Structure formats: C-alpha cells, structure tokens
Amino acid sequence: MSSAATGQNAWIRRFHPAPEARTRLICLPHAGGSANYYFPISAELFPSVDVLAVQYPGRGDRIRESSVDNMETLADCIVDALEPWRDLPLALFGHSMGATLAFEVARRLEGDAVPLLALFASGRRAPSRHRTGTVHLYSDDELMAELKKLNGTDSQLLEDSSVLRLFLPAIRSDYKAIETYVHQSGSVIKCPIYAFFGDRDTGATLEEVRAWRTHTVSRFELTEFPGGHFYLNEQAPAVIEIVSKYLAKL
Template sequence: MVFPHAGGAAAAYRSLAGALAAGGPDTFVMQYPQRADRLAHPAPDTVEELAAQLFDAGDWDRVGPLRLFGHCMGAVIAFEFARVGERRGVPVAQLWVSASQAPCTIAGSPRLPTADTEVIATMVDLGGTDPRLLADEEFVELLVRAVRADYQAFNRYACGEDVRIRADIHTIGGRSDHRVSEDMLRRWQIHTDGAFTLSLFDGGHFYINDHIDAVAELVNAA
C-alpha cells in the first residue's frame, strides 16, 4: 500500500505501484480527499483522522500482513494507519518510510505554510512537480487546495517518542535531500519494536522518481 506525499494524488505513484506489484503482491495507492476523484470529499482535520478513514475504506484483514510505503507526509499517515491496524488486529509487517522526518519530531518543527504563494514556493523548492504544470493556473489552484488541506492536518500532528509499532521500519532517502537528512531518517528507529534499516539513493527529496525500479526491488526483497 502506497501513501502519497502532501498534495500528491494516487496517479503520481502509478509507476511505483506497478513496479512493486510486478515483483510482489497486489499494490494499492491511497487517494486522499481534495484531489482527483475525491475532489469534493471534505479534508480531515488531523492526520490520525485521515489514517482512520483510509483504514475504514478497505477490508485489510483479507489482504494478509500489510506492507506500507509512504513518501514524505505519506510516511506519517502510513505510520498512523499501521497504529490503527495493530489496534484492530490487522497484522502490519513492514513500514517503508521515504524522505520523511520521524513522527516525534513534527510538533517541534516549524509549521508548514498555508498561504497560496508560500505553498507554491514550497512545492518548487521540494521539486517533484513538473514546472510546466506550475504554469497552469487551474492545476495550481487544485494543487494548492490539496496541499493546504494536508499541511493543516500535519501542523496539528503530535506524537511522543514512546509511541511504537510492532512492524519493522525501513527508511529510505536521497543523499542530497535538503529537507530530510540521514539523521532525521534515523530518528524513526525509536518508533518500532521490530527491525530498522536505512538506505540512501542518489538524488534529492524526490529521489524516488529516478530510482523506481531499484526502490521496488529493495522493498520486494525485504
């Protein structure tokens, strides 16, 4: 199961989902409210509420031990999804964290911007969005709407250092990511009672776009 980044739609992870499914079990990509076919769906107030809604949308106990993959904010949503699953008796085997700070560090971090111009500037800084799309006013309007909803939920999030899941946590990042460093990825280790690994690829925050097959191979080999 793949959890997109803030503002990201499921379609952006179609290639990764296909690569994961080619070498492993069926792969589902989550679609958050306020985008694509869920444009009219109201945005949850919190990350925890979003994770619970996503969990309630499927019969995950029929899928078998779950393997979750989240990029950036998607990793935190996946972490909360795993907590819901473990509380409800649905086994979660692995959480794959891509380019994300640890849950316990979020409350103490600077708040994410929600003003239009600041949201756009952040998207440009992070990369991962085709510059040609940023010249499309209609696309930018929809993107800002989705990102703002996600950022508002993220800004309300808090998690203690003592909160852990039983699932193994595997972190992945880009060596030149100026937003999420190797040390930030390592902080995830305190959130698992299972195994922990860290892997780095060449590239920045959206390193994954250049290493889809390699990332899928790493995940499927675990």
C-alpha cells in the same frame, strides 16, 4: 464483482489487480500528492504484489470533496477503508507526509490485531523528530513557490498556475495536517521499519531519519539514495527492487 474486488473505493485505487499475489502493499502519497504517484510502482510490482494506492479527498477524482487537515482523522479513515483488504498480509509504503501517516495507520492496524509485514518510510524524518512548520499559512503565491522548489508536483501542473490554484486548498490542507501533527511519545509498532531518504533532502537529515529505529520493536534498516526530497522520482527502480526483495523474504 464487489467494489472491494475491483478497488473502486473512494479511498483506494487498485491500478493493477493481482489476484495471485501473496502480499499487499498499501501506498500513501506525500502532501499534495495523489494515488497516481504510485502507478509506476504498482506496475513494476505486478503481479507478485497487489498494490493499493490511497487517494486523499480534495484531489484527482475526489477534487470536489472537502480535504482532511488532521492526521488522526486521515489515519482513521484509511484504516476503515482497508477493512475489506485484510485477507492478505499487508505492508505499508509512505513518502514524506505519507510515511508519518503510514506509521499512524500501522499503529491502528496493529491495535486491531492486524499483523503487518513492514513499514517502508520514504523521505521523512521519524515521527518523534518534530520541526515547526508554517507552510500551510503561506499565501497562495508562496505556497506555489514552495511546491516548485520541492519539484514533487506534476511538472505540467506547476507550469499552469491557474490549474494549480484549484488544487491549493487540498495541498494546504495536507501541509496543515502534517505540520500540526503531534506524535504520541513512546508509541511503537511491532513490524520492521525500512527507511529510505535522499542525501540532499533538507527536510530530513540522516540523524532524523535514523530515529525511525526507535519506533519499532522489530528490525530497522536505513538506505540512503542520491537526491533531494523527491529522490524517489529518479530512484524508483532501486527502491522498488529493495521493497520487492524485502517483501519476498517476509
């Protein structure tokens, strides 16, 4: 069996192979996140959707690899890694940094004449709504404090500072990538965009999330959930239900 068939690719994790699925969902993690964040979503969508989760270098089983601190480079690498997976209709799901990255991946795939079903943008303001960020310049202690405040990293990892420090280079790299990202003015995609966010997310206001509508020439829908930046931790069942419904329609 080929590595593509089993999902054994440096960038791709296929936790629940679904050979009978008619659609494929590509999931991109948040800053500091790993492919494992999407394991529950993969399990819930199986077997109707074949879920692939992206594993960035510098974390998980790629801990020894150098991280990538540039969004354009990350997007290019992911598009290359998805080359064997274009046999089914594709949709993209990204949370936080992953949402912006998913937009850049979508632009490239559509530029390669790969039609997409949808982009699900979670917990992130539109690419055109830039905020100046300096988290990647924080000291190690300041960076760890920021991670604990957001509560998006594994709780056991947060409790063990010595272990957390091993992952700080990758986390810092992710923050640099998203904080130095420059959106190409006027760039849009053809597929629908469905945006989700938490009503207490200080990093993405309603107006900033609503601006995703300017990044597609197709349908746009916005869904607000109770919660902060990582509303998805508690609201995953509701989000999965919506994603499943949309994919079934598409």
